[in-house]
Amino acid sequence: MGLPEQRPWMPEEVDPSGPNLARVYNALGGGTHTFGADREMANRLLAVQPEVAYWVRTNRAFLARSARFLFEAGVRQVLDVGAGLLAPGSVHEVAAAVAPDARVVYLDLDPVVVAQANDVLRGQPRVSALRGDLRDPAEVLRLAAEGGLDLARPVAILLVAVLHFVQDAEDPGDILARLRDAVPVGSYVVISHASPPPELSAEGVQAKKEYSERTAPVVLRSREQVERLFAGWELLEPGIVQPSFWRPESDELVDPAEIERAKGTPAWVGVAIKR
Numbered sequence: 001m002g003l004p005e006q007r008p009w010m011p012e013e014v015d016p017s018g019p020n021l022a023r024v025y026n027a028l029g030g031g032t033h034t035f036g037a038d039r040e041m042a043n044r045l046l047a048v049q050p051e052v053a054y055w056v057r058t059n060r061a062f063l064a065r066s067a068r069f070l071f072e073a074g075v076r077q078v079l080d081v082g083a084g085l086l087a088p089g090s091v092h093e094v095a096a097a098v099a100p101d102a103r104v105v106y107l108d109l110d111p112v113v114v115a116q117a118n119d120v121l122r123g124q125p126r127v128s129a130l131r132g133d134l135r136d137p138a139e140v141l142r143l144a145a146e147g148g149l150d151l152a153r154p155v156a157i158l159l160v161a162v163l164h165f166v167q168d169a170e171d172p173g174d175i176l177a178r179l180r181d182a183v184p185v186g187s188y189v190v191i192s193h194a195s196p197p198p199e200l201s202a203e204g205v206q207a208k209k210e211y212s213e214r215t216a217p218v219v220l221r222s223r224e225q226v227e228r229l230f231a232g233w234e235l236l237e238p239g240i241v242q243p244s245f246w247r248p249e250s251d252e253l254v255d256p257a258e259i260e261r262a263k264g265t266p267a268w269v270g271v272a273i274k275r
């Protein structure tokens with residue numbers, strides 16, 4: 001008997017009857033790699049906090065802008081940890097447009113993400129997707145090399161919307177330090193991290209609690225806490241800002257209403273280099 005909603009790329013052991021972190025995020029961004037339970041959870045979050053869709057969109061736009069920036073700065077190796085389901089603007093798409101000789105390794109804890117990526121990436125020798133856990137930096141580095149990255153040469157490590165799934169007890173600062181110590185000078189790190197939203201209704205608090213319980217617990221961190229994660233890296237202009245304010249294109253963020261909306265985004269991002 002088949003599962004209720006199976007896709008050819010889905011690993012057989014994965015049960016799509018409950019919501020899954022990567023697929024709920026994909027649903028919030030308007031993606032289609034989702035199942036009923038994911039869409040239900042996404043709709044519940046959107047009902048109490050409609051801005052979530054905008055927040056996901058601006059995070060994805062930051063991801064694409066920062067990847068383009070890195071390639072234009074000469075980066076040719078990217079390790080995208082917690083890559084999520086591939087969607088428009090994913091790093092290999094940016095690479096194809098501006099740095100086709102770049103090598104990209106996607107890592108994610110979720111076997112569904114890795115399976116979807118391998119399906120999408122078939123026939124693309126410079127891109128690979130592997131299963132790995134950010135909380136084990138030695139393993140992350142081993143997998144980066146397995147995926148074809150030369151860690152004796154500069155690499156950009158992307159940690160976009162993933163560090164808030166690392167609990168304080170799992171010491172995200174130490175994870176960052178270990179990755180920093182293992183890569184050569186001239187390497188970059190990109191971080192996007194969720195922070196406490198301005199205000200949540202009682203219903204919003206309940207929906208967030210349910211999301212955390214049914215997918216993965218989220219640790220919202222302040223700007224200062226996010227800044228500490230960059231210890232030992234040199235932050236590039238404009239420093240730590242909300243996603244839309246990180247080097248927007250000249251035609252973005254001109255409408256005052258849009259600027260106000262962007263200021264309400266509960267996330268901090270930054271790009272830094274190892275000197």
Ligand SMILES: C[S@@+](CC[C@H](N)C(=O)[O-])C[C@H]1O[C@@H](n2cnc3c(N)ncnc32)[C@H](O)[C@@H]1O
Binds near residue numbers: 022060082108161
């Ligand atoms: C919110 S999505 C972000 C996807 C993408 N980076 C983006 O910003 O659009 C978070 C991803 O991190 C992955 N993830 C969560 N904890 C992880 C861990 N400890 N190691 C690796 N990946 C993890 C999830 O499976 C999910 O695909």
